[in-house]
Amino acid sequence: MTPRVTLAIAVRVLTQLRRDHRTLAMLLVLPCLLQALLWWIFQDTPLVFDRIGPALLAIFPFFVMFLVTSITTLRERSGGTLERLFTMPMGRLDFLVGYALAFGAVAAVQAALAAGVAVGLLDLDLRGPDALLVVVGVVDAVLGTALGLFVSAFARTEFQAVQFLPAVVVPQILLCGLIVPRERLPRVLESVADVLPLTWAVDAMEHLATTTRTGEVWRDVGIVVGFALAALALGAATLRRRTD
């Protein structure tokens, strides 16, 4: 891995995003709008918003980054740019970490905006420190990026890549505690939820919402980082310099 190359890739991904206004809007504005929609839905039942709001702050960055990363990497694979890069002095980790850095930076902005809107404008009741909300958002987005990098290896077209969304992301959303609190899930599903990364991201947000103690939040952040690193390692394994 060469810092020069890693950084070059991160800067290039950000330049591409800057040119793509629609994707940028989806990454930055959409989470705020959805958050506002949710607030509106639960206008007469603010307690529900206080329960679901934090969970959504965890789900958006994960969801969006997964989608954007899996498609952009797939484009690199099918457009020949990845193959060209592999004939150059680029290591697999340069590629993966470059992407993770770029989307991590976008995620920081996204998390700050979404948290700002939720706490500042929509009166989301949060006990824990606001800054930690951004930290959780970032690791969460990096997790989405890492998983997106990984699954893009199994898709041949952008259409197939999108199909991983219902397969990989939606079950995690259903089981993460958003719909039914985890401890009230059937025993088997609860154990399944325990090994899904999004569960821990949502758990971190819920702790932030309900308590000023940060110990559990950091533990959850650690778990999510672990999942993200594992997904990056898997992604590295699927990224081959020599292919058929």
Add this chain to the structure above:
Amino acid sequence: MMNSVVEVAALRVVRGGRPVIDGLDLVIGAGVTGLLGPSGCGKSTLLRSIVGVQRVAGGTVTVLGEPAGSGPLRDRVGYQTQSSSVYDDLSVLENLRFFARVLGLPPSAAHDALLAVDLARHGDDVAGRLSGGQRSRVGLAVALLGTPALLVLDEPTVGLDPVLRRDLWALFHRIAEQGTAVLVSSHVMDEAERCDTLLLMREGRIIAHGPPADIKAAQGVADIESAFLALVEEGRR
């Protein structure tokens, strides 16, 4: 000192359970070498083996004295895949600067490459909005970054208008005169005459290798297409 730029020995490539190249031996030297053959004959597979991105089942490929695709070669071999392999959503200069950075070259290298392919006026244009020929030249400019010792181009002239094709071949020769070995593939037989050395490929095998004039003379025909046909007939007998 180094006459051979690429040495292929007993190369074997299997794709989808079927041998695409089976026991190929080949030596490629300086100048402009054309790899000609019909679509699907294994040209891209051979080129990919030479730049080290093809999984091979056996044999060796040595480039500039090093194993193909090894670390020391990564900034000495320029490669363009069949697609232009550039980022459509970046401008021409942004593309070139990015790849220059990956190669550890100064930003001025991007500008030099742009001049070499005659795209100076399009530096700020977004690559995706250029014509096919222009995009292909952007891809070529990326391959030219840092003056590589070997340039491997997979069908860079396909689908281009004749004037542009002529200009590109002139560019390949200028590059070769400056000391870069150029290996170009094509499935258009009439491009044969523009090469210093010719490799005729069919069904994963090299059926003729030499200057175009020699190949024609050996078969006693007037053009390469006839030579190709004669060689195929000869192989059948």
